[in-house]
Amino acid sequence: MAYDEKLAGRLRKALRGAGTVSEKKMFGGIAFMLNGNMCCGVINDLLMARVGPEAYSGALERPYARPMDFTKRPMKGYVYVEPGGLRSDDELREWVGRCVEFVRTLPEK
Numbered sequence: 001m002a003y004d005e006k007l008a009g010r011l012r013k014a015l016r017g018a019g020t021v022s023e024k025k026m027f028g029g030i031a032f033m034l035n036g037n038m039c040c041g042v043i044n045d046l047l048m049a050r051v052g053p054e055a056y057s058g059a060l061e062r063p064y065a066r067p068m069d070f071t072k073r074p075m076k077g078y079v080y081v082e083p084g085g086l087r088s089d090d091e092l093r094e095w096v097g098r099c100v101e102f103v104r105t106l107p108e109k
Contacts, residue, residue, distance in 0.1 A: 003030050004042055004045045007083075008042045011041075015032055015040075018039075018096075019104070021033065027041070031048070036108055036109025037103050046080045047080065047095060049079050049081055049099050050103060051078070051102055053077045059098065066080050081095055
């Protein structure tokens with residue numbers, strides 16, 4: 001399994017009603033697109049959260065969050081959240097809310 005299917009299912013549920021959501025295989029995992037823009041995703045058992053450049057440093061201060069360094073360089077505006085930070089649905093919804101809030105500022109694709 002390239003990504004945690006259970007976490008992907010929880011993301012699908014958390015994204016209901018956010019807008020036009022689609023899924024795309026990406027980074028060896030799955031990405032959830034909101035109105036054509038990458039919003040969040042799952043790689044292995046990590047949440048990939050697109051929080052945007054302005055919220056990036058604040059997101060990194062959260063427990064279990066770290067820079068998304070898929071390319072061996074941190075991708076500004078994206079963080080990984082480890083499973084310990086996603087135990088409850090409320091914790092996951094909080095992260096998804098951050099992602100949706102940022103992605104809604106982008107033009108639709």
